[in-house]
Amino acid sequence: MNTLSPPSPSPHVPLSHQLAETIEEDIVTQRLPPGSKLDEVMLANRFQVSRTPIREALIQLASGGFVELRPRRGAIVTRADPHRLLEMFEVMAELEAYCGRLAARRANSGERQALLTAHVACEAASHAGDPDRYFYLNEHFHQTLYKLSHNSFLEEQARQLQKRLRPYRRLQLRVRRRTEQSYQEHQSIVEAIVSGNEDMAAQAIRAHIRIQGERFADLMASLQGG
Amino acid sequence: MNTLSPPSPSPHVPLSHQLAETIEEDIVTQRLPPGSKLDEVMLANRFQVSRTPIREALIQLASGGFVELRPRRGAIVTRADPHRLLEMFEVMAELEAYCGRLAARRANSGERQALLTAHVACEAASHAGDPDRYFYLNEHFHQTLYKLSHNSFLEEQARQLQKRLRPYRRLQLRVRRRTEQSYQEHQSIVEAIVSGNEDMAAQAIRAHIRIQGERFADLMASLQGG
DNA sequence: GGTATTCATCTTGTATACAAGAACTTTTAA
DNA sequence: TTAAAAGTTCTTGTATACAAGATGAATACC
Numbered sequence: 003m004n005t006l007s008p009p010s011p012s013p014h015v016p017l018s019h020q021l022a023e024t025i026e027e028d029i030v031t032q033r034l035p036p037g038s039k040l041d042e043v044m045l046a047n048r049f050q051v052s053r054t055p056i057r058e059a060l061i062q063l064a065s066g067g068f069v070e071l072r073p074r075r076g077a078i079v080t081r082a083d084p085h086r087l088l089e090m091f092e093v094m095a096e097l098e099a100y101c102g103r104l105a106a107r108r109a110n111s112g113e114r115q116a117l118l119t120a121h122v123a124c125e126a127a128s129h130a131g132d133p134d135r136y137f138y139l140n141e142h143f144h145q146t147l148y149k150l151s152h153n154s155f156l157e158e159q160a161r162q163l164q165k166r167l168r169p170y171r172r173l174q175l176r177v178r179r180r181t182e183q184s185y186q187e188h189q190s191i192v193e194a195i196v197s198g199n200e201d202m203a204a205q206a207i208r209a210h211i212r213i214q215g216e217r218f219a220d221l222m223a224s225l226q227g228g
Numbered sequence: 229m230n231t232l233s234p235p236s237p238s239p240h241v242p243l244s245h246q247l248a249e250t251i252e253e254d255i256v257t258q259r260l261p262p263g264s265k266l267d268e269v270m271l272a273n274r275f276q277v278s279r280t281p282i283r284e285a286l287i288q289l290a291s292g293g294f295v296e297l298r299p300r301r302g303a304i305v306t307r308a309d310p311h312r313l314l315e316m317f318e319v320m321a322e323l324e325a326y327c328g329r330l331a332a333r334r335a336n337s338g339e340r341q342a343l344l345t346a347h348v349a350c351e352a353a354s355h356a357g358d359p360d361r362y363f364y365l366n367e368h369f370h371q372t373l374y375k376l377s378h379n380s381f382l383e384e385q386a387r388q389l390q391k392r393l394r395p396y397r398r399l400q401l402r403v404r405r406r407t408e409q410s411y412q413e414h415q416s417i418v419e420a421i422v423s424g425n426e427d428m429a430a431q432a433i434r435a436h437i438r439i440q441g442e443r444f445a446d447l448m449a450s451l452q453g454g
Numbered sequence: 455g456g457t458a459t460t461c462a463t464c465t466t467g468t469a470t471a472c473a474a475g476a477a478c479t480t481t482t483a484a
Numbered sequence: 485t486t487a488a489a490a491g492t493t494c495t496t497g498t499a500t501a502c503a504a505g506a507t508g509a510a511t512a513c514c
Contacts, residue, residue: 455514456513456514457512457513457514458511458512458513458514459510459511459512459513460509460510460511460512461508461509461510461511462507462508462509462510463506463507463508463509464505464506464507464508465504465505465506465507466503466504466505466506467502467503467504467505468501468502468503468504469500469501469502469503470499470500470501470502471498471499471500471501472497472498472499472500473496473497473498473499474495474496474497474498475494475495475496475497476493476494476495476496477492477493477494477495478491478492478493478494479490479491479492479493480489480490480491480492481488481489481490481491482487482488482489482490483486483487483488483489484485484486484487484488
């Protein structure tokens with residue numbers, strides 16, 4: 003037995019894992035909208051595999067909250083009702099606010115610079131009102147924030163929830179001048195963290211995330227009413 | 229060999245789900261300690277089922293963070309290193325603190341009474357220094373707290389993490405006079421929530437949870453050193 | 455005509471079969 | 485004696501087979 007070289011991570015990735023990632027991507031990008039039925043045979047044919055890895059992928063997705071497994075009645079893409087989404091945004095706001103607080107406390111100068119860089123990168127897309135590009139850069143900005151917390155578990159939790167809320171956040175940016183407003187909010191966040199103001203960082207982030215939940219609620223209400 | 233109780237017969241729930249619950253219970257109660265190898269054939273024999281539902285259960289457990297799936301090399305019970313656990317306790321502290329804040333803001337008088345009842349129930353076990361009984365009642369107290377947040381998503385997240393940290397919290401209560409101290413801390417929490425003092429509730433809970441993480445770190449350090 | 459019931463079909467849940475990589479054992483070379 | 489190499493066994497990953505509940509259609513009944 004060789005004790006010097008550590009066991010290298012197996013290069014082999016199970017099919018079910020790859021399938022889960024692919025299907026999850028289809029869900030968060032709305033190619034598979036909430037409520038879609040996920041027929042095992044259909045998916046098996048589509049990906050040219052047997053039902054076994056498909057089922058295993060669906061179980062992973064269910065554990066992540068992306069799909070709902072109804073015993074003996076198949077899987078559907080989770081459809082979150084507005085109230086549930088508000089709750090999720092509430093939790094997201096707290097998680098991110100805590101990331102910000104820790105970032106303000108723990109981030110070194112290089113990391114603060116990285117956050118600033120990620121922020122500046124958003125500027126052009128914001129002013130141009132390019133929601134797709136802004137969406138991408140915005141995600142990067144927030145993920146940078148998570149990393150600066152120096153708490154990898156918190157970072158993972160935040161990323162997971164970010165992904166889960168992705169379809170609903172995406173909608174927001176189509177609202178008039180939302181990208182510019184979002185960018186302004188980022189400005190306050192960056193200032194607070196760079197200057198090491200924990201409370202201000204937490205408060206700015208909380209407000210930033212909450213706005214999305216509330217806007218979503220408004221949107222849903224208007225759709226109900228119209 | 230240790231007898232792991234078979235899954236309870238429940239016709240409409242998939243086997244894999246029951247198996248996952250049973251195995252998870254064995255993990256959080258340390259009947260399957262961190263690092264244990266989870267051989268698929270062995271588990272299949274033990275539960276008198278085929279490997280298929282066993283594999284599906286393991287995937288669910290992996291998504292919940294209870295086991296680690298190493299491609300082509302089998303599953304083991306997750307062994308969290310001390311640093312990781314500190315991180316998890318940090319996040320738990322924030323989640324629960326937020327539960328407490330929302331509870332102080334939102335709970336009605338009946339709910340406040342329920343919390344008080346759950347608290348008082350802990351008293352006898354605390355003074356008797358009965359860690360097992362206190363552990364059970366303590367979990368109920370905290371779960372009541374989660375419910376009072378009036379945010380079911382937050383409640384679920386908190387319960388999940390509570391379960392995941394269970395093996396490590398359980399250790400704490402064996403420490404001398406820890407049950408009494410825990411009970412005292414609960415006292416401050418209850419007072420804050422009943423009186424509707426959000427900040428005090430959040431702060432008291434944060435401290436309460438943090439102590440566990442820090443005590444755990446101390447314990448690990450002493451084991452390392454000795 | 456509408457509703458309940460029975461039967462055929464389809465889909466899911468579990469078991470078994472087979473293929474391929476990992477672990478272990480034995481052999482061989484220095 | 486130690487270490488590398490080869491061969492064997494064992495375990496996991498995927499495919500297929502089969503059983504049982506769910507869906508839907510046709511029929512019987514009011």
